[in-house]
Amino acid sequence: MMRTRQHQWRCSDVTFHCPNQGLCEQWITVINEQLSLLTNRPKSLLVYINPYGGKQRGKRIYEQKVAPLFHRACISADVIVTEHANHARDHLKTEASLEKYDGVVCVGGDGMFSEILHGLVTRVQTDHGVDQNQPDAELVPCSLRIGIIPAGSTDCICFATVGVNDPVTSALHIIIGDSQPVDVCSVHHKDIFLRYSVSLLGYGFYGDLLTDSERKRWLGPARYDLSGLKTFLSHNYYEGTISFLPAEDAVGSPRDKLQCRSGCHVCQHKLSSKDKQWDISEREKPDKDGSGWNVMRGKFIAINAANMSCACPRSPKGLSPSAHLADGTLDLILVRKCSRLDFFRHLLRHINTDDQFDHSFVEVHRVRMFHFQPLYQESISLDDLNETPKKTGCSPMCPAPTACSYNTIYSSWTCDGEILPHAAIQVSVQCQLIRLFARGIEEQ
Numbered sequence: 001m002m003r004t005r006q007h008q009w010r011c012s013d014v015t016f017h018c019p020n021q022g023l024c025e026q027w028i029t030v031i032n033e034q035l036s037l038l039t040n041r042p043k044s045l046l047v048y049i050n051p052y053g054g055k056q057r058g059k060r061i062y063e064q065k066v067a068p069l070f071h072r073a074c075i076s077a078d079v080i081v082t083e084h085a086n087h088a089r090d091h092l093k094t095e096a097s098l099e100k101y102d103g104v105v106c107v108g109g110d111g112m113f114s115e116i117l118h119g120l121v122t123r124v125q126t127d128h129g130v131d132q133n134q135p136d137a138e139l140v141p142c143s144l145r146i147g148i149i150p151a152g153s154t155d156c157i158c159f160a161t162v163g164v165n166d167p168v169t170s171a172l173h174i175i176i177g178d179s180q181p182v183d184v185c186s187v188h189h190k191d192i193f194l195r196y197s198v199s200l201l202g203y204g205f206y207g208d209l210l211t212d213s214e215r216k217r218w219l220g221p222a223r224y225d226l227s228g229l230k231t232f233l234s235h236n237y238y239e240g241t242i243s244f245l246p247a248e249d250a251v252g253s254p255r256d257k258l259q260c261r262s263g264c265h266v267c268q269h270k271l272s273s274k275d276k277q278w279d280i281s282e283r284e285k286p287d288k289d290g291s292g293w294n295v296m297r298g299k300f301i302a303i304n305a306a307n308m309s310c311a312c313p314r315s316p317k318g319l320s321p322s323a324h325l326a327d328g329t330l331d332l333i334l335v336r337k338c339s340r341l342d343f344f345r346h347l348l349r350h351i352n353t354d355d356q357f358d359h360s361f362v363e364v365h366r367v368r369m370f371h372f373q374p375l376y377q378e379s380i381s382l383d384d385l386n387e388t389p390k391k392t393g394c395s396p397m398c399p400a401p402t403a404c405s406y407n408t409i410y411s412s413w414t415c416d417g418e419i420l421p422h423a424a425i426q427v428s429v430q431c432q433l434i435r436l437f438a439r440g441i442e443e444q
């Protein structure tokens with residue numbers, strides 16, 4: 001293995017010259033013995049390929065670039081090419097014989113990773129009798145590591161854990177058995193489990209953008225730019241109350257320059273004090289008066305909860321450049337109502353070197369849990385929703401029924417690219433619930 005440019009790895013050959021056959025065979029035996037002692041390396045993998053992710057190259061990428069490397073590394077792989085959405089998730093939840101494998105690999109984008117995440121985490125909880133609907137249940141970590149071969153549109157989880165979206169690099173991280181713990185957020189609505197998230201939970205701008213882009217899937221990755229422009233131009237804001245529990249005991253803060261890198265000290269500190277901190281903060285019931293909860297009501301253009309930096313090729317520093325992969329916290333970014341020009345300036349700072357939090361209308365908090373409640377009660381059942389809401393669809397609390405259109409008083413949450421069916425949610429971070437075949441971004 002050798003490093004090339006920008007976190008990218010390639011195979012390299014080393015030739016040993018030997019004076020005679022006997023010695024050569026001895027060398028081979030010893031090398032193989034030494035390799036078999038490396039217990040971190042996976043020997044057997046379960047691979048799911050989404051043939052329709054990104055530019056629909058998943059199958060070819062796996063066959064041409066990844067399978068030959070696994071073969072050379074003596075890794076056996078059972079491959080499943082998915083036939084429909086949620087195929088991989090449901091297979092993992094109930095059918096897959098997980099005891100046969102050292103890891104699960106997904107070939108696809110963030111949506112495909114999310115399927116693997118849900119399948120695996122749900123399977124482990126079911127096997128251990130943990131009720132996912134309980135917002136304060138302590139979830140059981142997954143022992144199987146997950147590998148991501150990027151073949152999607154954004155591939156933010158791969159980019160933010162490896163530093164590059166490159167199938168060969170990711171395959172090499174799997175082969176050498178790297179391990180990167182990652183926090184997982186659980187999302188509930190009124191004590192009903194909705195979803196898990198590892199990258200971005202976004203209400204307002206990103207929720208609207210994602211909702212619009214789902215209708216443009218046929219456009220491929222370009223759908224995000226078109227929907228981004230459209231959402232930017234519509235310039236909606238949403239009213240609601242956000243309550244959060246700040247991570248006061250955390251080592252870092254969102255505006256320090258301590259970026260999460262391989263061997264991150266902030267995440268390691270969390271590892272050593274994990275049990276202790278769970279007892280102090282996690283078990284504490286969300287009692288909003290006097291136990292450290294902050295409550296803010298306002299008009300927001302965007303509410304973004306970033307559990308990791310969310311770095312991706314579009315924004316190499318990401319939504320929250322100093323967020324950590326495995327510190328048990330997420331960065332809650334509140335963008336209040338502002339002018340179009342100001343919001344544009346804020347967006348622009350995601351792609352230049354200026355600080356995107358240095359605006360009067362933006363605040364950022366490092367938190368362990370948060371709740372959101374839209375201003376108006378969600379009396380409209382989503383199943384009943386039409387393009388033009390019926391009069392009866394308006395909540396009695398809505399001030400001007402004629403102006404009460406669902407589309408402008410509520411946004412939706414995007415949860416790692418999936419739209420949630422409720423706007424009122426409770427979120428809590430589960431520290432280091434999963435591990436990836438990665439090592440974090442290496443310092444250059």
Ligand SMILES: CCCCCCCCCCCCC/C=C/[C@@H](O)[C@H](CO)NC(=O)CCCCCCCCCCCCCCC
Nearest residue numbers: 110154156199200224228229232310315347348350416417
């Ligand atoms: C002036 C240029 C500003 C550019 C600002 C770029 C900010 C980009 C921040 C990207 C954050 C990605 C977070 C990842 C989330 C994933 O869990 C999820 C699933 O794959 N992907 C998306 O939600 C997909 C999200 C895709 C986001 C695309 C954003 C495009 C914004 C375009 C704004 C246009 C403004 C134009 C003004 C004239």
Ligand SMILES: Nc1ncnc2c1ncn2[C@@H]1O[C@H](COP(=O)(O)OP(=O)(O)OP(=O)(O)O)[C@@H](O)[C@H]1O
Nearest residue numbers: 053054082083084108109110111112152153154155
């Ligand atoms: N065989 C299949 N047919 C249709 N949809 C599938 C199939 N397999 C998986 N899916 C779904 O396709 C969706 C998108 O896949 P994926 O995440 O791989 O690509 P993407 O959306 O282009 O990338 P990104 O999520 O990075 O933007 C996922 O939500 C997944 O559930």
Ligand SMILES: [Ca+2]
Nearest residue numbers: 183307324329
């Ligand atoms: Ca985190």
